[in-house]
Amino acid sequence: MTLLENAPARAVTGWPAPALRGEHLRLAYGRDAVVVHDATVDLRAGEVTVLAGPNGSGKSTLLRALARLHTPTAGTVALPDGDARALDARAFARRVTLLSQNRPVPGGVTVREVVEYGRHPHRPRWRGTDDDGPRAVAWAMGVTGVNEMADRPADELSGGELQRVWLASCLAQDTHVLLLDEPTNHLDLRYQVEVLDLVRDLAEEHGVAVGVVLHDLEQAARVADRLVLLHRGVVVGDGVPEEVLAAHTLTEVYGLPVEVSLDAHGHVRIHPVGRTRRPPRTAPGTPVR
Numbered sequence: 261m262t263l264l265e266n267a268p269a270r271a272v273t274g275w276p277a278p279a280l281r282g283e284h285l286r287l288a289y290g291r292d293a294v295v296v297h298d299a300t301v302d303l304r305a306g307e308v309t310v311l312a313g314p315n316g317s318g319k320s321t322l323l324r325a326l327a328r329l330h331t332p333t334a335g336t337v338a339l340p341d342g343d344a345r346a347l348d349a350r351a352f353a354r355r356v357t358l359l360s361q362n363r364p365v366p367g368g369v370t371v372r373e374v375v376e377y378g379r380h381p382h383r384p385r386w387r388g389t390d391d392d393g394p395r396a397v398a399w400a401m402g403v404t405g406v407n408e409m410a411d412r413p414a415d416e417l418s419g420g421e422l423q424r425v426w427l428a429s430c431l432a433q434d435t436h437v438l439l440l441d442e443p444t445n446h447l448d449l450r451y452q453v454e455v456l457d458l459v460r461d462l463a464e465e466h467g468v469a470v471g472v473v474l475h476d477l478e479q480a481a482r483v484a485d486r487l488v489l490l491h492r493g494v495v496v497g498d499g500v501p502e503e504v505l506a507a508h509t510l511t512e513v514y515g516l517p518v519e520v521s522l523d524a525h526g527h528v529r530i531h532p533v534g535r536t537r538r539p540p541r542t543a544p545g546t547p548v549r
Contacts, residue, residue: 277340278302279469280356280437282326285335287318287493295321296493298335303437303469308459310480310501311473313490314514319473320361320441322490326471327358327439353381358439359430363422365415371425372410375401378432392434400431403458405451419446427455431462438462440472444479456483481505481528489513501528 280303287296296318303309303326311319324330326337328344337344344352357378366374378400379393401407404424409417414425423446430438440459444452460483462468474480480487481501489497489504491513497504505528510518519531 277304279305279340280326280344280471281338282322282332283336283338285322285325285332285337287321287325287330288333294333294493296325296490299490299493299495300335301326301471301488301495301498303471304486305436305469306463306467307485308463308470308472308483309486309488310484311471311488311490312475312477312480316492317490317513318493319490323358323439323441323471323473324360327356328352329358329360350381353433353435355435356437356439357430357433357435359427359441359443361441361445363426365422367413367415369414370411371406371414371417372397372401374414374425375406375428375432378429378434381433393432396432396434400428403431403461404428405454420448420451423447424451424455436467437469437471440470442473442475444474444476452479459483477505477510477530478528505530 282299282301285296285299285301286294287299288294295316299318299322301309301311301322311323313319321330325332328337339347339355344356347355375397376393379390379396382390382393384390401410404427406421406425406428409421409425414422417425423443427440427443430440443455443459447455456479459470459472463470463485472483474483484501486499487497487501487504488495489509496513497506497509502522505520507518507520510520510530514532517533519533521529521531523529
């Protein structure tokens with residue numbers, strides 16, 4: 261039994277054709293250190309696909325393989341018109357962008373200049389600008405809330421501010437596929453919510469295929485149309501979150517007892533049971549002030 265029986269109905273009744281597909285991917289570091297085994301992942305236009313799992317489960321490596329930054333030892337990465345390897349780097353970057361976990365702190369440039377980096381794949385080789393660049397940069401800065409810091413040196417920003425600036429740079433790239441590796445990392449509660457709202461808007465209003473790595477399973481359940489759960493490099497669940505996030509599955513994957521429930525609003529709640537669990541100080545359902 262899963263939570264699916266009690267969950268609110270979702271709009272998705274069938275999966276559309278993938279905008280980016282990784283098929284039977286085997287990913288390794290060196291000759292013997294295989295970290296992902298025979299994984300198939302489809303990212304579809306207008307939908308958010310979350311990759312989740314414990315540390316070391318292979319989710320970030322899988323995302324990097326979809327971005328062509330980690331070469332598979334077996335399997336393929338394909339766009340709707342064929343093998344992604346057929347495209348040169350600039351052509352691929354006009355269709356797929358990745359926000360990685362470890363971006364450098366750029367020195368000697370402003371926030372606006374960092375965001376403008378995202379337009380590089382669209383610029384003609386012998387001209388420094390592209391016609392659609394100003395619109396794309398202005399939109400990306402607006403939706404990520406970095407307009408007020410446009411002229412600040414990027415190397416003076418906090419970690420959370422810099423995370424939003426790099427996200428703006430990725431959005432300025434204006435691709436149909438967006439890959440995000442833990443985009444809420446370093447962000448406070450407000451900006452975590454705003455980034456995940458933006459992810460939903462990109463899928464629903466702009467038809468972007470979004471693939472995102474998240475550690476927080478409740479955030480994953482709220483934002484995902486589809487959730488891919490990995491354990492020791494193997495896909496152990498692939499479907500709507502209410503179906504994949506079953507208590508017995510999470511208990512096995514994370515190695516401790518996990519309880520799963522739906523709250524009064526139909527949201528998935530994950531309750532890991534640890535030794536330090538304290539009794540509640542208020543009755544169930546009492547608002548916390």
